[in-house]
Amino acid sequence: MNTISPWKADFPALARAVRGQPLAFLDTGASAQKPQVVLDTMAEVLGGAYANIHRGLYYNSQLTTAAYEDARGTVARFVNADPHGTIFVRNATEAINLVAATWGRQNLTAKSTVLLTELEHHANIVPWQLLQEQIGFTIIVAPVNDAGEVTPEAIDKLLSEHDVSICCITQKSNVLGTRTQLSQIIPALKNAGAMVLVDGAQAVVHGPVNLKTLGADFYVFSGHKLYGPTGVGVLCAAPELLNSLPPYMGGGDMIETVSFSKTTYARSPARFEAGTPAIAEAIGLAAACDYLSAIGWEKIVAHEHALAEQLDSALAGIKGLQRYGSAGLGNGIASFNLTGCQASDVATILDQHGVAVRSGHHCAMPLHARLGTAASVRASLGLYNDSTDIAQLVEGLHKAQKLLS
Numbered sequence: 001m002n003t004i005s006p007w008k009a010d011f012p013a014l015a016r017a018v019r020g021q022p023l024a025f026l027d028t029g030a031s032a033q034k035p036q037v038v039l040d041t042m043a044e045v046l047g048g049a050y051a052n053i054h055r056g057l058y059y060n061s062q063l064t065t066a067a068y069e070d071a072r073g074t075v076a077r078f079v080n081a082d083p084h085g086t087i088f089v090r091n092a093t094e095a096i097n098l099v100a101a102t103w104g105r106q107n108l109t110a111k112s113t114v115l116l117t118e119l120e121h122h123a124n125i126v127p128w129q130l131l132q133e134q135i136g137f138t139i140i141v142a143p144v145n146d147a148g149e150v151t152p153e154a155i156d157k158l159l160s161e162h163d164v165s166i167c168c169i170t171q172k173s174n175v176l177g178t179r180t181q182l183s184q185i186i187p188a189l190k191n192a193g194a195m196v197l198v199d200g201a202q203a204v205v206h207g208p209v210n211l212k213t214l215g216a217d218f219y220v221f222s223g224h225k226l227y228g229p230t231g232v233g234v235l236c237a238a239p240e241l242l243n244s245l246p247p248y249m250g251g252g253d254m255i256e257t258v259s260f261s262k263t264t265y266a267r268s269p270a271r272f273e274a275g276t277p278a279i280a281e282a283i284g285l286a287a288a289c290d291y292l293s294a295i296g297w298e299k300i301v302a303h304e305h306a307l308a309e310q311l312d313s314a315l316a317g318i319k320g321l322q323r324y325g326s327a328g329l330g331n332g333i334a335s336f337n338l339t340g341c342q343a344s345d346v347a348t349i350l351d352q353h354g355v356a357v358r359s360g361h362h363c364a365m366p367l368h369a370r371l372g373t374a375a376s377v378r379a380s381l382g383l384y385n386d387s388t389d390i391a392q393l394v395e396g397l398h399k400a401q402k403l404l405s
Contacts, residue, residue, distance in 0.1 A: 003307050003310060003386055005385060008384045010036055023354055023356065025385070027357055033384060038228060038291070042287075045283050050064060053277075071285065072086050074289050075234055078289040078292075079210070081219070082236075085242055085269070086235075092200075096124055096127050101248055103195070105135075113162045114132070114137060115158060115168070116139060117180075120364070128168065144367065147326045147327040148176040148371075149180070155185050155188055166195040169185065169199070171202065175362050175364045175367050177325065178325055178328040198220070201221045201222050201225055205382075219237070227382075246265075253277075254271050308330050311379065314394050315334055315394075320339040321397070322338075322339065338397065338400060338404070346400045346404070349396060359375060359378070361375055
């Protein structure tokens with residue numbers, strides 16, 4: 001079966017050769033390429049009627065302010081969130097740090113318990129450890145089974161043993177592709193009285209997200225994985241929850257009044273967007289959301305699922321390849337090693353073959369420890385990939401085996 005991407009031509013970076021080879025870009029899990037419409041949108045913002053926002057009464061400022069706030073509405077609609085509870089930050093990492101520094105500092109005590117999972121990216125581990133050093137609460141970890149999943153039963157067991165204040169859990173593993181069973185896990189957490197933060201950075205780019213039905217208290221994602229620019233990410237929560245929290249940073253735009261005796265703060269979203277934000281980047285992210293919405297999730301999901309099955313089948317046919325996480329099959333992220341080969345050496349040879357993959361621990365050292373390896377090679381798919389990319393990967397892997405064995 002030959003799967004062709006009808007959208008590959010929309011991404012100018014993919015038309016460039018690498019080391020004399022066509023570029024097979026298989027590192028979307030780290031950061032996605034950008035469609036021309038995103039590049040054009042940002043160029044128009046910066047080269048057109050650009051001005052700082054929210055502060056000027058003149059034409060350019062009013063126009064750019066409207067475009068920025070329209071972008072907020074577009075991004076909110078994309079995940080069915082409330083625009084007043086949609087905060088622009090730098091990335092998912094900053095969003096998690098914001099929650100830890102505001103909700104966490106306000107609500108956690110030395111007697112509290114924070115629940116993480118072995119699937120988590122460092123960005124959903126380290127902020128809580130930093131806060132733990134200051135407050136002294138307990139962190140517990142839901143284990144990953146041999147298939148590479150955190151089961152609802154594992155969560156239920158921990159909830160029966162601990163009074164959990166907040167659970168911070170990924171929607172889709174950036175290493176294994178495993179999708180957590182949030183439709184079962186979140187209700188169990190809420191019934192136990194726990195707050196829920198969901199890291200949606202890997203999931204939001206591969207299928208529809210409906211925050212009205214998901215049930216999470218906080219939801220975070222990054223723009224650069226969503227075919228948008230770097231330097232912009234999103235935190236979504238209920239406006240009333242955000243308005244109950246203290247500001248994360250102080251400065252312009254997040255205030256109502258300032259005096260040397262007292263400062264009063266604006267309501268969400270302004271409360272959490274101190275200083276000049278990433279204006280062009282936020283508008284560029286909205287353009288990426290519009291781009292995906294125009295294609296339609298049904299087409300994207302069908303294309304990526306067919307391609308993921310080809311990737312899984314191709315890797316299964318390579319002798320001496322160890323694939324991690326059977327629960328993630330069909331989800332477009334594959335982490336593996338070749339017997340007797342260092343992950344970095346394999347990635348270097350693939351690069352010489354025009355194939356871009358990631359090697360290392362993928363900012364998930366605890367998960368790699370659970371898998372029994374210090375590093376792996378990761379191939380991750382996007383809507384612009386097709387069968388030729390997978391064929392190029394397989395050819396490169398066979399070359400790596402010959403050179404390294």
